[in-house]
Amino acid sequence: MAKAPARAPAPSEPPTSNRERPNDPQPYAASKDELLKFYEQMLLIRRFEEKAGQLYGLGLIGGFCHLYIGQEAVAVGLQSALSGDDSVITGYRDHGHMLLCGIPPKDVMAELTGRQAGISKGKGGSMHMFSVEHKFYGGHGIVGAQVSLGTGLAFAHKYRNDGGVALAYFGDGAANQGQVYESFNMAELWKLPIIYVIENNQYAMGTSVNRASAEDQLYRRGESFRIPGLQIDGMDVLAARGAAEEALAWVRAGKGPIILEMKTYRYRGHSMSDPAKYRSRDEVQAVRDKSDPIEHVKKLLSEQGVGEDELKKIEQDIRRQVNESADFAESTPEPEPSELYTDVLVENY
DSSP states (O other): OOOOOOOOOOOSSOSSOOOOOOOOOOOOOOOHHHHHHHHHHHHHHHHHHHHHHHHHHTTOSOSOOOOOTTOHHHHHHHHTTOOTTOEEEOOSOOHHHHHHTTOOHHHHHHHHTTOTTSTTTTSSTTTOOOBTTTTBOOOOOSTTHHHHHHHHHHHHHHHHTOOOOEEEEEETTGGGOHHHHHHHHHHHHTTOOEEEEEEEOSEETTEEHHHHOSSOOGGGTTGGGTOOEEEEETTOHHHHHHHHHHHHHHHHTTOOOEEEEEEOOOSSOSSTTOOOTTSOHHHHHHHHHHHOHHHHHHHHHHHTTOOHHHHHHHHHHHHHHHHHHHHHHHHSOOOOGGGGGSSSOOOOO
């Protein structure tokens, strides 16, 4: 009689282990001045992106152009908690992140239009802008590439012992890329100071996240690497800032990486060339009506006694900044052909 196969040994650790986890984040208790700042920053990103869409339609922006409209609360909430030692890297939907790193709107708009005065001398365009001075390391067009590069930034922070944390953004589509998991493994193995931010805007290019992902609760994606994850309302800037506080505390304590899945939504197509026929207008409008991040803060400001007149002044000032950045971009020259041969190689002596 054949011998029955031996039973597999019981796992040494149950699925629900008692490993340390970060605390559940609490919404950030912002002062009136902080709320006003969040409102200004989100409104700047939205009006800037709307203007970029107009310039694209006029043929002044070439190539691809991906707008951040609807997702403003994610970057504003997270980056408002960073210190001057921290670094930021993201994918091709990058204009808002750059503005929050302190890069002037005119420098970003000039780059979008391929001008010499752009932050990358007109050679990066919409998808590949970069500024070491502002600790913004791209803008990357290859889906998921920024995750491994961001892990390298975190390694550099640890190697130099400079106290910095890397903030690496990627989307729900990039969450299925293989290099993301290679990066997770290295980051946890070496306890690197990095926050992986999954900007889950529900649609990877044109496919709903639950049609493309076997596990659509993306904050769980690090569990097999022992990386904790948190799922956050990415349409609420105070929830985003609260999550940033908790994540930074975890990473700065030397506990290694953490994943933040920010549940957000983009109002426009994947890029300017996307007609977005994979979702209904009613769906988009419902999110605008119920969850718009700017309107949410506007309501909170009203409750704190900020009147319409003050908000109108902010709106006027931001529209002026954005219009001036567009005028500057249109009036400044394109790069000389010789610029093609610069910034190709960095030599360290």
